[in-house]
Amino acid sequence: MRIDDVVRVNFGSFVRPAQETGSGAPRVEHVLGYLARTPTGLLLVDTGIGEADAETEAWYRPRRVPLHHALATAGVGVDDVALVVNCHLHFDHIGGNRRLTGSTVVCQRRELETARAGDYTVIELLDVPSTRWALVDGEAELAPGVLVIPTPGHVEGHQSVVLRCDDGTVIIAGQAHDTASDWSADALAARAADLGHEPPLPVASAWMPRLLSFDPRRVMFAHDAAVWTP
Secondary structure (H helix, E strand, C coil): CCHHHCEEEEEEEEEECHHHHCCCCCEEEEEEEEEEEECCEEEEECCCCCCCCHHHHHHHCCEECCHHHHHHCCCCCHHHEEEEECCCCCCCCCCCHHHCCCCEEEEEHHHHHHHHCCCCCCHHHCCCCCCEEEEECCCEEEECCEEEEECCCCCCCCEEEEEEECCEEEEECCCCCCCHHHHHHHHHHHHCCCCCCCCCCCCCCCCHHHHHCCCEEEEECCCCCCCECC
16 A cells, blocks of 8 residues: 555535634534545545434534445545544534445444434434444554554544555644644654754643654545645
């Protein structure tokens, strides 16, 4: 697997209300997934925007690209996917899980427990008879060169995917950060002392040094089409 073999798929977009953007204005955001051919088959990170209740639909105003259409743009079908990783279980990341009846779905155990407890996601998208969960507790290697790393922040059970490609490492960061710029600021915070800056300094995410230890060549995001490069 090479870096250029990690393919982005577009699942649509939604409008984040002004109350959530911190800017005083609404913002249209992508909903993106990623495909990679791993030693154990085709991996899909996140599966698109699920159908939510009327209140949530009115709040976010999503425009969806169905799973099979999104995958077709990359030349693959639903039955080609062997492994799914959900970075977390909010409705805009798990909408296609139920369509992937032949796939195993990987998430953090604490994330699934939180989601099943209610008042968190669209429960109807979560537990369907066809879903085969593979639950992990913390960091795990899913296949040679394919790891999940806990990256709590957006939610406590969030995880990112590390792909050790032949020509460098790709990190699929999901919603660990909303934008590439947010990632860049956090990465610089983690390196600030090494760069010679004196306190006071920003505090980086506790997991950022671990991700940076992989020396990523690209970092990709669930809601930003921009790609971070060193």
